[in-house]
Amino acid sequence: MTTTLHWPALITLATLALLFACIWAVGRARGRYRVPAPATSGPPEFDRIFRVQMNTLEGTVLFLPALWLAALYFNPRIAAAIGAVWLLARAWYAVAYARNPKSRGAPFVIAFAAWGTLMLLAAWGVLSAPLW
Amino acid sequence: MTTTLHWPALITLATLALLFACIWAVGRARGRYRVPAPATSGPPEFDRIFRVQMNTLEGTVLFLPALWLAALYFNPRIAAAIGAVWLLARAWYAVAYARNPKSRGAPFVIAFAAWGTLMLLAAWGVLSAPLW
Amino acid sequence: MTTTLHWPALITLATLALLFACIWAVGRARGRYRVPAPATSGPPEFDRIFRVQMNTLEGTVLFLPALWLAALYFNPRIAAAIGAVWLLARAWYAVAYARNPKSRGAPFVIAFAAWGTLMLLAAWGVLSAPLW
Numbered sequence: 014m015t016t017t018l019h020w021p022a023l024i025t026l027a028t029l030a031l032l033f034a035c036i037w038a039v040g041r042a043r044g045r046y047r048v049p050a051p052a053t054s055g056p057p058e059f060d061r062i063f064r065v066q067m068n069t070l071e072g073t074v075l076f077l078p079a080l081w082l083a084a085l086y087f088n089p090r091i092a093a094a095i096g097a098v099w100l101l102a103r104a105w106y107a108v109a110y111a112r113n114p115k116s117r118g119a120p121f122v123i124a125f126a127a128w129g130t131l132m133l134l135a136a137w138g139v140l141s142a143p144l145w
Numbered sequence: 146m147t148t149t150l151h152w153p154a155l156i157t158l159a160t161l162a163l164l165f166a167c168i169w170a171v172g173r174a175r176g177r178y179r180v181p182a183p184a185t186s187g188p189p190e191f192d193r194i195f196r197v198q199m200n201t202l203e204g205t206v207l208f209l210p211a212l213w214l215a216a217l218y219f220n221p222r223i224a225a226a227i228g229a230v231w232l233l234a235r236a237w238y239a240v241a242y243a244r245n246p247k248s249r250g251a252p253f254v255i256a257f258a259a260w261g262t263l264m265l266l267a268a269w270g271v272l273s274a275p276l277w
Numbered sequence: 278m279t280t281t282l283h284w285p286a287l288i289t290l291a292t293l294a295l296l297f298a299c300i301w302a303v304g305r306a307r308g309r310y311r312v313p314a315p316a317t318s319g320p321p322e323f324d325r326i327f328r329v330q331m332n333t334l335e336g337t338v339l340f341l342p343a344l345w346l347a348a349l350y351f352n353p354r355i356a357a358a359i360g361a362v363w364l365l366a367r368a369w370y371a372v373a374y375a376r377n378p379k380s381r382g383a384p385f386v387i388a389f390a391a392w393g394t395l396m397l398l399a400a401w402g403v404l405s406a407p408l409w
Contacts, residue, residue, distance in 0.1 A: 019403050019406060025346060026400055033339060051324040064182060064185070074162060074202060078209060082158065111196045132161065139155055141153050145352075192315040193315045203296075204295065204298055207300075210289050242314075246313070267286070272287075
């Protein structure tokens with residue numbers, strides 16, 4: 014792998030760590046709020062922690078391919094820098110949502126803007142090169 | 146990246162756009178059917194839109210690795226062409242399911258056949274090369 | 278692709294097959310336990326099979342990027358061997374959870390240890406190379 018791809022690789026590992034932390038939080042909340050598996054609903058505190066996990070899972074599936082296509086077709090370091098913004102916003106989103114779903118707006122918008130930028134850079138990179 | 150990998154890259158970007166559209170539809174349905182987060186069930190219309198999101202998420206996780214392995218180990222353009230069939234079938238599936246779950250059979254079968262074909266081509270490509 | 282990457286490619290295909298089997302099991306359980314879509318809860322047997330699907334989906338999203346980063350930045354064959362341990366543990370986990378959620382502890386711990394090892398090897402590989 015070329016050196017500059019180390020940066021999206023690091024962002025990827027940190028994203029997996031964030032997703033794991035969200036999954037781990039559900040496991041702990043199952044004990045604290047007495048919601049034994051396979052139930053997925055309980056008191057509102059549990060429900061929010063469970064939704065954070067699902068939203069982070071969805072976000073990760075949208076994010077990682079966009080990050081790598083932007084890294085490979087546009088620029089690895091720029092993609093990783095935007096990816097870091099996404100990652101910090103999603104960590105903020107997870108904490109904010111677990112406390113109060115209404116406060117999740119700001120980090121959601123930041124993460125969405127970062128993801129949209131990665132998508133545009135990737136699309137620009139792919140489409141600006143000869144396709145045939 | 147070699148030129149021919151642009152095609153699976155384009156299919157990947159379009160798949161992410163489809164998944165995002167399904168997530169966006171849930172957000173809009175939360176407002177229309179008054180299902181505030183973190184709830185995930187409400188009237189049947191909302192429940193169908195929510196299931197489409199989850200099924201598209203599952204489908205994306207199955208699809209993207211199969212698309213890229215078929216592109217890298219068999220042929221990028223053939224993989225992308227089959228991927229385009231999968232993508233169109235999944236978009237049809239999303240619309241059909243949201244209207245009437247019973248009508249999701251045909252697009253599901255087409256998408257499944259496309260995914261199965263990618264899996265077989267990828268497996269053939271990997272296994273037909275020397276493994277040691 | 279270099280020859281040694283065939284091993285993580287094979288593990289990836291087998292992981293997709295496991296995830297598909299879990300999704301397929303939900304479809305069959307919808308018929309057997311009379312839980313028509315878009316409902317996602319029913320008798321406990323159905324709920325367990327549904328949770329296995331979701332947990333396998335989460336596990337796959339955590340696993341595949343870690344597998345490939347460990348393969349590319351550390352060693353493809355060692356990554357694939359650890360990935361095989363993860364895969365077997367997750368298959369065991371799926372069967373155990375569907376029968377009795379309390380019996381899922383041992384395969385969960387094994388799969389978690391395998392995933393954590395891949396994360397550490399990938400992080401070591403990325404961080405031990407010059408980043409600038």
